[in-house]
Amino acid sequence: MARLFDEHLARRVTDLSGTWKFSTDPEDLGERDGWNVSLPAGETVAVPSCWNNESGLLSYEGAAWYEKKFYTAGGCLRFCFGAVMTEATVWLDGSLLGRHYGGFSQFDFIVPKVKEGYHTLTVRADNRFDAQSIPQKSVDWYHYGGITRGVSVETLVGISVLSYRLEYELSNDLSDVEGHFAVECYNADETGKTAPLSISLGDTCVYQGEITVSGRKTVCVTLPSFQLQNVQLWNVGAPKLYDVYIKTDTDDLFDRVGFRKVEVKNGKILLNHKPVEMRGVNRHEEHPDFGMAFPLGRMKHDLDLIEDLGCNAIRGSHYPNSQEFVDYMDERGILFWSEIPIWGCGFSVDALADPVVVERGLEMHREMVKYYYNHPSVIFWGMHNEITSNNEAAYEMSKLYYNYLKENGGNRLVVYASHQPMTDICLEYSDVICLNLYYGWYGWYSDALSSWEDALNNFCKHRDELGLSDKPIIMSEFGAAALYGFHDAERPKWSEEYQAELLSHCLQVFHTHPAMVGSFIWQFCDIRTCSEMGFSRARGFNNKGIMNENRRPKAAYYAVRDRYRAFAEEDRT
Ligand code: ADA
Numbered sequence: 001m002a003r004l005f006d007e008h009l010a011r012r013v014t015d016l017s018g019t020w021k022f023s024t025d026p027e028d029l030g031e032r033d034g035w036n037v038s039l040p041a042g043e044t045v046a047v048p049s050c051w052n053n054e055s056g057l058l059s060y061e062g063a064a065w066y067e068k069k070f071y072t073a074g075g076c077l078r079f080c081f082g083a084v085m086t087e088a089t090v091w092l093d094g095s096l097l098g099r100h101y102g103g104f105s106q107f108d109f110i111v112p113k114v115k116e117g118y119h120t121l122t123v124r125a126d127n128r129f130d131a132q133s134i135p136q137k138s139v140d141w142y143h144y145g146g147i148t149r150g151v152s153v154e155t156l157v158g159i160s161v162l163s164y165r166l167e168y169e170l171s172n173d174l175s176d177v178e179g180h181f182a183v184e185c186y187n188a189d190e191t192g193k194t195a196p197l198s199i200s201l202g203d204t205c206v207y208q209g210e211i212t213v214s215g216r217k218t219v220c221v222t223l224p225s226f227q228l229q230n231v232q233l234w235n236v237g238a239p240k241l242y243d244v245y246i247k248t249d250t251d252d253l254f255d256r257v258g259f260r261k262v263e264v265k266n267g268k269i270l271l272n273h274k275p276v277e278m279r280g281v282n283r284h285e286e287h288p289d290f291g292m293a294f295p296l297g298r299m300k301h302d303l304d305l306i307e308d309l310g311c312n313a314i315r316g317s318h319y320p321n322s323q324e325f326v327d328y329m330d331e332r333g334i335l336f337w338s339e340i341p342i343w344g345c346g347f348s349v350d351a352l353a354d355p356v357v358v359e360r361g362l363e364m365h366r367e368m369v370k371y372y373y374n375h376p377s378v379i380f381w382g383m384h385n386e387i388t389s390n391n392e393a394a395y396e397m398s399k400l401y402y403n404y405l406k407e408n409g410g411n412r413l414v415v416y417a418s419h420q421p422m423t424d425i426c427l428e429y430s431d432v433i434c435l436n437l438y439y440g441w442y443g444w445y446s447d448a449l450s451s452w453e454d455a456l457n458n459f460c461k462h463r464d465e466l467g468l469s470d471k472p473i474i475m476s477e478f479g480a481a482a483l484y485g486f487h488d489a490e491r492p493k494w495s496e497e498y499q500a501e502l503l504s505h506c507l508q509v510f511h512t513h514p515a516m517v518g519s520f521i522w523q524f525c526d527i528r529t530c531s532e533m534g535f536s537r538a539r540g541f542n543n544k545g546i547m548n549e550n551r552r553p554k555a556a557y558y559a560v561r562d563r564y565r566a567f568a569e570e571d572r573t
Contacts (some may be wrong), residue, residue: 002082002150002296004327010252011160016068016121016151020047022054025063025124036122037094039067047151048082050144050291059531061143066123068151074116076156076188080108082149082322084125085292086133091122101360102134103127103148103292104319104341105367110156110186112216123147132356134364136346140542141284141318142528144291149322156188158250159195159213165373166201166244167410170261174233174272177259180225181206183246187213195248201257202242204228211248233272234258234376236312239333241376258330258376262411264431267472269413269517271335271379277511277571278335278518279564280313281306281546282477284527285321288549299325303332305551306524310564315476315520318343318385320368329377337415337520338372339382340364344389344419346532353393358400365401369409381405383416383429386436390423402429417476421459427468432517435459436477440502441493449505453513460515472517475510479503479522482556483538484548494538500559503546507563521560525551 007013023042025035033040042065051057051064081088085103089096097109127145129137137143161183168179187193192214199207206226213219232240241256261272268275283302285294299322306314313335316325320338329336342361351357365383372378383401387394398416405414413431418424421435439445439452456473463469482499491497503521510516526545529537541549546556 002324007254012155014153019044021067023065030065035065036091039065047147048149048293050146050293052144053291063126068121071118076112077114078110078154080152084147085127085145087126089124102364106371134360135341135343138346138532139343140529143530148293159185159187159248160251161246161253162186166257177228177231182222184220185213186218191215198247200245231259234260237333257374262379278313279311280520281524282315282317282520282522283524286527288528309561310568326375335379336377337380338378342384344386349391349393381409381414385417386419389426395426398426398429433471433473434476441480452509473515474518476520477522478506479544481543482554496555500555503556504559
C-alpha cells in the first residue's frame with residue numbers, strides 16, 4: 001500500500017488509483033440489477049476520494065458503486081485497499097471477493113488464478129449507520145463515504161511475504177537488542193513449496209533459512225531469535241531507523257523499524273529511560289476539499305506546521321491514520337497515539353454491550369495492531385474515546401481491549417480518553433490517565449480559568465483514593481472554539497483572543513502540575529462536522545482548531561507555539 005518508500009522490488013505492484021466509473025445507488029438496487037457485473041451508467045471520478053466532494057453529493061449517505069477496468073499479465077493477484085468508508089463489498093469480474101467493515105483500515109483479497117487480459121474490479125461502498133455501527137451516527141466529524149485511500153493489485157509468485165512483525169527486547173542499558181521476526185507467508189502455487197527466506201536488519205543478516213508453505217495457503221511462522229549489539233535508539237527528534245528487507249526466491253518486502261522502550265514508572269512516561277512530556281495536538285485526517293482522502297503533500301504540510309508549533313506528539317483522533325502519515329512520524333521522531341473510532345458520546349450503554357459492536361471494535365484493534373505494529377512512533381494504542389465509562393458494559397469492553405492490546409500490541413502503552421473521570425470505573429485499564437475536559441468552554445463546566453487547577457487537584461485526590469497514584473495524567477483534549485477572523489478586545493467566547501488566552505493558560509497549568517505529563521490541544525485545525533452536532537457547530541464545522549480548515553493560523557496558533565517552544569527549550573537545558 002501507499003508508503004513513503006517502495007515496499008517491493010521483486011513483486012509487481014500496479015497502482016489502481018486514478019479514474020474509476022462511479023454511480024450512487026440511493027434505492028439500493030445495484031446488487032439486484034447486477035451492477036457487480038457491469039455498472040450501467042455513471043460518471044468518471046478520481047480514486048482515492050470522498051464522494052461528498054463531488055457536486056451535489058455533499059450530504060449523500062447510502063451506497064455507491066465504483067468500477068475499474070485493468071489489465072493483468074495473469075497469475076495470483078492480491079487486491080489491496082487502503083480504506084473504504086465504511087462497509088465495502090468487492091467483486092472481480094462479477095464474482096464476490098469479500099466484504100470488509102470499518103472505514104479506516106486496510107484489507108486485501110487474494111485470487112489465485114486470474115487469466116491474462118482485461119478484468120473488472122467493482123466496489124460497493126456504503127456509509128450508512130445503524131445501531132451496531134462504529135462509529136455511531138452521532139459523531140463529531142463529517143459522514144464521508146468513498147474509496148478514501150489507495151487501491152493496488154499485486155502479483156504474487158511462489159512464496160510471498162504478506163506481513164511481518166519484529167518483536168524485540170532491549171537490554172537493561174538499552175544498548176543491545178534480542179529479537180525475532182514473525183512472518184506471514186502465502187504460497188501462490190497449487191502444490192506445497194519450500195523456498196529460501198532471508199531477513200536483513202540494517203547491515204546485518206539476522207535470518208537465513210527456508211520456509212515451507214502448502215499450496216495456496218497462508219502460514220505465520222515465528223523465526224529463531226537474533227541479537228544485535230550497540231544499536232542506536234529511536235528517539236523523539238532523533239529517530240534512528242533501520243531498514244528491514246525480507247526476501248524469498250520470488251518475492252520481497254521492505255520496511256523500516258526503530259528500537260525504543262516506553263514505560264510508565266513513578267508517575268512518569270519514560271522513553272528510553274528518560275521522562276518525556278508530550279506536547280501534542282489532536283488531528284483529524286480531514287480537509288474540506290478532500291474529505292478523508294487526505295493527499296500526501298498535505299500530510300507533509302500539516303506535519304511542518306505541527307513541528308513549527310514545537311509539538312513532539314500527535315493524537316490521531318479518532319481512527320487509524322494513513323500509513324504514509326505514520327511513516328512520516330517515524331522518520332521525523334514524533335510520538336503518535338493511534339486509536340479506533342469508538343467515539344463515545346454516540347454510544348448508548350446498550351451499544352457498548354452489543355456483542356456485534358464489541359467484536360467489530362476488537363477486529364478494528366486487530367487490524368490496527370497488524371498494520372501499525374512495526375512503527376516505532378506509535379507509543380499509545382487508544383481503545384476508545386469518551387464512552388460512558390461508569391457502567392459494567394464499558395468496564396467489560398475496556399478490560400477485553402486492554403488485555404488484547406497488552407498481549408499483542410508490543411512495547412506500547414494502552415490508553416483511552418475519559419470525559420467523566422470522577423465516576424469512571426475503568427481507569428485501571430489505562431496505563432496513563434487521559435482526560436478530556438472543557439473548563440472555560442461548555443456550559444456544564446465552570447467558565448473561570450482558575451477552575452482548571454481545582455479540577456486537577458480534585459481529580460488527583462480521587463485518583464490517589466483509587467490507589468492509582470502511579471498513573472501519570474495527560475490532558476488529552478481541552479480547548480475553545482474561535483471563528484477565524486473574529487477579533488474582539490473584550491475576549492468573548494468564539495473570539496480568537498479568548499481561545500488563545502484559554503489555551504495559553506491551560507498549557508502553563510498542565511506543564512507545572514506535578515501529576516501531568518502532557519497535553520493534546522483540541523484541535524489542530526477546524527474540521528467539517530455532521531448535522532447531529534447541532535447548532536453548537538457554527539458553519540457546520542467544529543471550530544476549536546488553532547487554525548482554520550485551510551490551515552490559516554488563528555491567534556491561538558502563536559500562543560500555543562510560544563508555550564510549546566518554551567517547554568521544548570526547557571527540555572533541552
Ligand atoms: C470531545 C470529542 C471530540 C470533540 C470535542 C468537542 O472531547 O472527543 O471529538 O467532539 O469533544 O469539540 O467538543
